[in-house]
Amino acid sequence: QKEVEQNSGPLSVPEGAIASLNCTYSDRGSQSFFWYRQYSGKSPELIMFIYSNGDKEDGRFTAQLNKASQYVSLLIRDSQPSDSATYLCALTFSGGYNKLIFGAGTRLAVHP
Amino acid sequence: KAGVTQTPRYLIKTRGQQVTLSCSPISGHRSVSWYQQTPGQGLQFLFEYFSETQRNKGNFPGRFSGRQFSNSRSEMNVSTLELGDSALYLCASSLGPQGGDTQYFGPGTRLTVL
Numbered sequence: 001q002k003e004v005e006q007n008s009g010p011l012s013v014p015e016g017a018i019a020s021l022n023c024t025y026s027d028r029g030s031q032s033f034f035w036y037r038q039y040s041g042k043s044p045e046l047i048m049f050i051y052s053n054g055d056k057e058d059g060r061f062t063a064q065l066n067k068a069s070q071y072v073s074l075l076i077r078d079s080q081p082s083d084s085a086t087y088l089c090a091l092t093f094s095g096g097y098n099k100l101i102f103g104a105g106t107r108l109a110v111h112p
Numbered sequence: 113k114a115g116v117t118q119t120p121r122y123l124i125k126t127r128g129q130q131v132t133l134s135c136s137p138i139s140g141h142r143s144v145s146w147y148q149q150t151p152g153q154g155l156q157f158l159f160e161y162f163s164e165t166q167r168n169k170g171n172f173p174g175r176f177s178g179r180q181f182s183n184s185r186s187e188m189n190v191s192t193l194e195l196g197d198s199a200l201y202l203c204a205s206s207l208g209p210q211g212g213d214t215q216y217f218g219p220g221t222r223l224t225v226l
Binding site: 031032034036042043044045046049051088090092095096097098099100101102103104105 | 143145147154155156157160162167168170200202204206208211212213214215216217218219220
């Protein structure tokens with residue numbers, strides 16, 4: 001059973017702070033890792049993807065992947081109230097083609 | 113480029129009926145995947161189509177089926193609807209050939225079964 005674990009939250013941070021979202025996974029054959037943002041009543045929106053160990057930065061977002069420890073994280077710098085949403089961690093695995101396995105999501109609340 | 117489109121956006125059906133949902137991928141994308149999202153189970157993979165062939169299937173009963181056309185558009189069908197099929201059905205498209213590609217989601221179809 002391939003599993004993706006996330007803390008459901010809510011994670012509450014003040015505006016301007018760094019939000020840190022974490023995700024662990026069980027399958028060492030996991031291949032590609034994704035972070036999606038989902039606002040209430042909307043569909044998931046791709047924020048970041050990462051394939052290799054290390055950090056990947058895109059604007060205010062940084063994804064970190066550590067395959068040895070089987071975790072992936074997302075840092076959001078200078079958090080804004082508009083970042084308040086559910087953040088979904090997802091992965092694909094070798095041989096699974098484009099089948100995404102999702103975590104349950106972490107609710108982030110950024111308060112002014 | 114236009115994004116992934118799904119029709120209809122909302123559906124209300126009664127138990128025992130069947131339903132067909134449609135998905136048009138981003139131009140040039142050949143892989144279409146379908147997901148079901150419910151509050152209790154989260155996002156779960158239904159199936160993936162690439163070049164008109166189903167190449168992966170999730171753990172759903174045979175009442176859930178799909179197909180893909182030569183223009184990459186895809187449909188999914190749910191027969192003999194049950195109350196538990198009420199959910200947001202999402203399709204996602206990607207370039208597709210090798211797997212592990214970034215996937216972009218459509219707006220979803222909200223299905224309510226009464």
